[in-house]
Amino acid sequence: MAFNGLKKAVTLSPSVRTLPSGVPAAPLLNLAARAPADPHAHASGAGPRSDVPPRWTGGVSRTSSGLVSKTFTTLSPTTPSSVRFMHTTPAVKDAPEVPDFSHYRANDNDNNRALSYFMVGTMGLVSASAAKSTVTEFLKSMSASADVLALAKVELELASIPEGKNVVIKWRGKPVFIRHRTQAEIDEARDVKWQSLRDPESDDARVKKPEWLIMLGVCTHLGCVPIGESGDYGGWFCPCHGSHYDISGRVRKGPAPLNLEIPAYEFNEAEGKVIIG
Amino acid sequence: MSISTTLYNTVFRRNSVFVTTVFAGAFAFGIGFDTAVTTFYDRWNRGKQWKDIRHKYAESEE
Numbered sequence: 001m002a003f004n005g006l007k008k009a010v011t012l013s014p015s016v017r018t019l020p021s022g023v024p025a026a027p028l029l030n031l032a033a034r035a036p037a038d039p040h041a042h043a044s045g046a047g048p049r050s051d052v053p054p055r056w057t058g059g060v061s062r063t064s065s066g067l068v069s070k071t072f073t074t075l076s077p078t079t080p081s082s083v084r085f086m087h088t089t090p091a092v093k094d095a096p097e098v099p100d101f102s103h104y105r106a107n108d109n110d111n112n113r114a115l116s117y118f119m120v121g122t123m124g125l126v127s128a129s130a131a132k133s134t135v136t137e138f139l140k141s142m143s144a145s146a147d148v149l150a151l152a153k154v155e156l157e158l159a160s161i162p163e164g165k166n167v168v169i170k171w172r173g174k175p176v177f178i179r180h181r182t183q184a185e186i187d188e189a190r191d192v193k194w195q196s197l198r199d200p201e202s203d204d205a206r207v208k209k210p211e212w213l214i215m216l217g218v219c220t221h222l223g224c225v226p227i228g229e230s231g232d233y234g235g236w237f238c239p240c241h242g243s244h245y246d247i248s249g250r251v252r253k254g255p256a257p258l259n260l261e262i263p264a265y266e267f268n269e270a271e272g273k274v275i276i277g
Numbered sequence: 278m279s280i281s282t283t284l285y286n287t288v289f290r291r292n293s294v295f296v297t298t299v300f301a302g303a304f305a306f307g308i309g310f311d312t313a314v315t316t317f318y319d320r321w322n323r324g325k326q327w328k329d330i331r332h333k334y335a336e337s338e339e
Contacts, residue, residue, distance in 0.1 A: 015324045108281075110279060110281045110282045110285065111279070111281045113281070113285060113289075114281035114289065115281070117288075117289040117295070118284070121288075121295065121298065121299050122298075124303075125299050125302045125306055126303075126306075128300060128303035129303045129306050129307050129310070132303065132307060132333050
């Protein structure tokens with residue numbers, strides 16, 4: 001095997017003697033020996049090698065006690081004596097800043113800061129406006145439009161209704177009773193002890209003007225339309241199940257649980273009209 | 278003191294003031310924007326809207 005062929009046992013006599021301290025003693029070693037002149041050397045000719053560290057960094061020397069190698073880790077100062085001046089003034093440099101960014105730097109930082117905050121604020125302002133109008137428009141889209149609102153109201157001229165007469169009109173698909181009450185009927189409605197009724201409500205609370213009684217003509221029992229000027233109490237009578245309402249539309253007898261409902265209405269005094277809705 | 282420093286010290290320095298200013302500005306901006314757009318719309322459609330031609334018909338009805 002080729003590996004075995006390289007294995008050679010050679011015993012050489014020691015060229016150096018080792019002192020008991022472990023330091024090799026080499027009395028015949030010439031440390032100043034120079035390499036023979038080598039025409040192919042990179043350095044120019046014979047002489048000390050250029051890559052040898054200088055003597056002051058340490059090195060090998062022959063002493064009486066043997067070969068000694070020294071390496072100075074702490075070097076003596078190379079300048080005779082230097083005084084350190086501690087100061088806080090920045091040192092003046094030959095080239096203070098390389099590369100020079102002063103051309104790109106802002107002249108005034110306050111301006112830039114104010115501009116940044118201004119842009120942030122403007123963004124917030126526009127966002128707040130957009131959010132507000134989004135919400136507003138969305139809510140607007142849910143409210144009734146103008147044509148629906150216009151259909152939802154009914155106007156009626158009051159002068160055309162004589163005293164002591166009923167008028168039934170249609171409002172949002174339901175009948176509305178309007179009665180021009182006489183003074184006797186008003187007194188009758190007011191004299192009732194309303195506290196003891198099934199649905200206690202005073203006549204004042206049911207009318208805006210005592211002579212005009214306006215209410216939904218839907219029986220509160222099952223939704224029939226009561227008949228006017230009939231019943232035991234001189235008001236309305238529901239033919240379906242026999243509920244009696246008085247001249248103020250309050251239930252007095254029968255299965256109905258509540259008084260006839262009062263819609264939202266208002267009087268237009270200037271034109272003598274009532275607007276229901 | 279420059280105007281930017283004044284602006285920073287009065288408006289931007291405290292966040293409460295900053296946010297309040299933003300919301301107040303949004304309110305004013307909303308009103309101003311609406312007014313501006315409405316004015317522009319009315320001027321662009323001058324003579325075409327009912328409120329512009331109403332006087333021609335309202336008198337004859339009365």
